[in-house]
Structure formats: structure tokens, C-alpha cells
Amino acid sequence: MILLLAGTTEARNLAGYLAAHDVACVASLAGVTRDPVAYPVETRVGGFGGADGFCAYLDAAGITAVIDATHPFATRITERTARICAARGVPYLRYERPMWLSRQGDTWHEAADVADLARVIPRGKRIFLATGRQSVGDMTHLEHSAIWARVIDAPDAPFPLPRGDWIVGRPPFSQADEQVLFTDLKPDWLVVKNAGGAAGRAKLDAARACGMSVAMIARPKGPDGITRREQLLDALEWALTL
Structure with a gap:
């Protein structure tokens, strides 16, 4: 079972790809937005209760891998998740959409x-x-x-x-x-x-x-030494090879 840390448009699209390929997945939303757009996979809403609560959830839900597709500025979530997954030997992927680049005429x-x-x-x-x-x-x-x-x-x-x-x-x-x-x-x-x-x-x-x-x-750098993808199909490919 893959835990998809969600809340972005790309996370919802990735959930659709995973569902279409019959990859077992549960999406997690922080619960900040009222009436969020529905996801095509099982969805939980709300925090985990800190690091201990997150570890307990991984065990209770039988999570075997984590895809972190939260907002690029959600640094605390990313750093905590990457650290816990590394310590527990859980495969972890950070999906991070490419940064914006200026175009002619921009100031x-x-x-x-x-x-x-x-x-x-x-x-x-x-x-x-x-x-x-x-x-x-x-x-x-x-x-x-x-x-x-x-x-x-x-x-x-x-x-x-x-x-x-x-x-x-x-x-x-x-x-x-x-x-x-x-x-x-x-x-x-x-x-x-x-x-x-x-x-x-x-x-x-x-x-x-x-x-x-x-x-x-400017976008924060994020943790070193983690697996990253910038394209949704590359993230899907990673999930399919687990």
C-alpha cells in the first residue's frame, strides 16, 4: 500500500494514474481546505499527530512506500517524512513539480x-x-x-x-x-x-x-539524498517498479 501525501493538483492527478494501474494507494490530505476536490483513491483527512502518530499510521495501514506530493514549500512535512522513511527502510519518493522560469516581458x-x-x-x-x-x-x-x-x-x-x-x-x-x-x-x-x-x-x-x-x-532546497521526480509519469513508473 502506497501512502500519497497529497493536497496539490499534481497529487490528485497522480492518484488517478495509480488507480488506473491498480496500484493500492491511500491519499492523505492535511484538512486545511474545506470541501476539497475528491480523489479517485481511498482518502484520509487530517494530521497524523506528529512523528509518533505518523509511524503508528504506517504500521496500522500496512504502508510499504510513500510518495510525497505535497506543496513544494511544505518543508516540515517533507523533512520529517524523508527522515522517518529512511530510518524505517520504507521507500520514499519526493514528487516536486519544476520551478517557474521567467519569460520575455516578465519583471x-x-x-x-x-x-x-x-x-x-x-x-x-x-x-x-x-x-x-x-x-x-x-x-x-x-x-x-x-x-x-x-x-x-x-x-x-x-x-x-x-x-x-x-x-x-x-x-x-x-x-x-x-x-x-x-x-x-x-x-x-x-x-x-x-x-x-x-x-x-x-x-x-x-x-x-x-x-x-x-x-x-525562492523555493527552499529540501533534504539531501532523497529520490526525486519532476514528472508525474516518472513518479508513476517509480511506483510500478516497487
């Missing part, structure tokens, strides 16, 4: 991390934040700017920064959708994490068309 500025945004973005600029709900509270160093943060589910708490608001929307978004939104809000900057993936590229293309600057937060 990108790389930020090493969230804190580095204060260096990259001039004071007082209007910012559209597409880095997820959990990162908004870390943006207090940008309080001098008006910030709009997009989230999938409407938050129960008020917007944590003095200027700006939540923008609620469920992907995927087309480039045309993104351009309409940017035209309405008139942000100067788009802030994104370099997560890669075709689904998220539309906002970058829309930013280029609207003449916006992009602050691109």
Missing part, C-alpha cells in the same frame, strides 16, 4: 524568503498576495502597504493587517480572470512562492500583461 525580483520582501518591494506599494492564508500573518513588515490576500475559503477571523482584505476564490483561474481581478484592484506587485505548476502560471502571465512587478519567493 521578476527574487526574494530569499518572506522577510526579504521588505528589501524587494518599495514602501507603500499595493500588493496582491498569492502565498496562502498561513503566510499573511508573517507580513507585518509590509504593513505600510495595502495588501490583498487570496484564499480558497472565507476566513472566520478579520484581516490581520491594517490595510487590505481577503480575496476569496477557488482555483483554477484563467489568465483572463486574473487580468480582470488585477485591473479592478490595481496592485503594483504580485507576491508568489516559486511553487511551479501549470495551474498557477496564469497569475504570472496576467501580471506580465498588466505590467506588474512580481516578488518571487
Whole structure:
């Protein structure tokens, strides 16, 4: 039985490939998003209760291999999972979609991390934040700017920064959708994490068309010495050879 650590579009697609090839698989979702899109395999929702809980689940569910297809910035999950699998001799694969690369006409500025945004973005600029709900509270160093943060589910708490608001929307978004939104809000900057993936590229293309600057937060390196794949069919091939 393969445990697929999921939550991304690519993880859901990979689950479909595994199901089509009759590979026994259970997908695991963190439970952050309400009403997630259904997976074509058995699915569990919620955390494991730390490292001990994760080990207990591996034993109870009879997990023989793990494919980690979580978000490229989910570093704590990846590091913990890779470490536990190595210690227990469980085959582990990290699926990581390729990073975005700039194209002609893009105005990108790389930020090493969230804190580095204060260096990259001039004071007082209007910012559209597409880095997820959990990162908004870390943006207090940008309080001098008006910030709009997009989230999938409407938050129960008020917007944590003095200027700006939540923008609620469920992907995927087309480039045309993104351009309409940017035209309405008139942000100067788009802030994104370099997560890669075709689904998220539309906002970058829309930013280029609207003449916006992009602050691109660099992807963390991740653990050394692990098996990685960047293409879904390569990840499927790995699973089929177990």
C-alpha cells in the first residue's frame, strides 16, 4: 500500500494514474481546505499527530512506500517524512513539480524568503498576495502597504493587517480572470512562492500583461539524498517498479 501525501493538483492527478494501474494507494490530505476536490483513491483527512502518530499510521495501514506530493514549500512535512522513511527502510519518493522560469516581458525580483520582501518591494506599494492564508500573518513588515490576500475559503477571523482584505476564490483561474481581478484592484506587485505548476502560471502571465512587478519567493532546497521526480509519469513508473 502506497501512502500519497497529497493536497496539490499534481497529487490528485497522480492518484488517478495509480488507480488506473491498480496500484493500492491511500491519499492523505492535511484538512486545511474545506470541501476539497475528491480523489479517485481511498482518502484520509487530517494530521497524523506528529512523528509518533505518523509511524503508528504506517504500521496500522500496512504502508510499504510513500510518495510525497505535497506543496513544494511544505518543508516540515517533507523533512520529517524523508527522515522517518529512511530510518524505517520504507521507500520514499519526493514528487516536486519544476520551478517557474521567467519569460520575455516578465519583471521578476527574487526574494530569499518572506522577510526579504521588505528589501524587494518599495514602501507603500499595493500588493496582491498569492502565498496562502498561513503566510499573511508573517507580513507585518509590509504593513505600510495595502495588501490583498487570496484564499480558497472565507476566513472566520478579520484581516490581520491594517490595510487590505481577503480575496476569496477557488482555483483554477484563467489568465483572463486574473487580468480582470488585477485591473479592478490595481496592485503594483504580485507576491508568489516559486511553487511551479501549470495551474498557477496564469497569475504570472496576467501580471506580465498588466505590467506588474512580481516578488518571487525562492523555493527552499529540501533534504539531501532523497529520490526525486519532476514528472508525474516518472513518479508513476517509480511506483510500478516497487
